Amino acid sequence: MSTWQAETAERNRRSLARLCKALPAIFPPAVLARALNRPFIAPTPRLAIDSYWRAHPLRADLLSRALAARSDAPKGWTWQLGSNRKHGLPITFRTPPAPYRERAYKRGPGFCCVCGQPVYRFGWHVDLWNAGANKNATWHCACVIAWEFWIAPSSQARLLRRLQARRCGQTGGRLWKDAEVDHRVPLFRVWSDHRDVPWPKLLDFWGLPNLQVVNRDAHVTKSVLEARDRRVTRSLNE
Numbered sequence: 001m002s003t004w005q006a007e008t009a010e011r012n013r014r015s016l017a018r019l020c021k022a023l024p025a026i027f028p029p030a031v032l033a034r035a036l037n038r039p040f041i042a043p044t045p046r047l048a049i050d051s052y053w054r055a056h057p058l059r060a061d062l063l064s065r066a067l068a069a070r071s072d073a074p075k076g077w078t079w080q081l082g083s084n085r086k087h088g089l090p091i092t093f094r095t096p097p098a099p100y101r102e103r104a105y106k107r108g109p110g111f112c113c114v115c116g117q118p119v120y121r122f123g124w125h126v127d128l129w130n131a132g133a134n135k136n137a138t139w140h141c142a143c144v145i146a147w148e149f150w151i152a153p154s155s156q157a158r159l160l161r162r163l164q165a166r167r168c169g170q171t172g173g174r175l176w177k178d179a180e181v182d183h184r185v186p187l188f189r190v191w192s193d194h195r196d197v198p199w200p201k202l203l204d205f206w207g208l209p210n211l212q213v214v215n216r217d218a219h220v221t222k223s224v225l226e227a228r229d230r231r232v233t234r235s236l237n238e
């Protein structure tokens, strides 16, 4: 055994001991199974859950939108932009609308600021432990990953390519190395034409339903057409 292997084995032994000590009697089995099969074992239940969602961003995207559907938009809320950070309004239409992040509609500790649902132990979305909401948490672990995916879907380009069987979403041709992640309905158009779609349905524009991988040349053509449409829309509104 090399020194590196010996060190890894020792590190894993210590992590496993820590994990077992901290592990409650009830723990999501899929998370535990994954944690124990990793080359590096997560030393705490919380890190095991984080790592699980990090490995399954599309599952996190789906779950976060499903949780948001349980909350619905707060009464009187509309999607608005703002430059005053204190109000928690997004500065640009590129940021997914999240009413429960806004100061006026915050649900406070124990509730997720993305989906508005209660957060339980270890940032989990179900109260497996009958312990009630976790007052130290304002995000579900899954919603953190979903949020990261929504604001930077390009970071999951490999996963999305695989999902499309490596075919261009625009032309159906083979995806090249330089292919890019694209919003089918561009976000500026979501803001200009679909702003009144009820939340959380709006979130679908940031999630998987509105994402595709397209070859660079197809993307450039699409972007040029979009920019032209945008200019036309602007001049019509002026």
Ligand SMILES: [Zn+2]
Binding pocket: 064, 067, 112, 113, 114, 115, 116, 117, 139, 140, 143
């Ligand atoms: Zn959440």
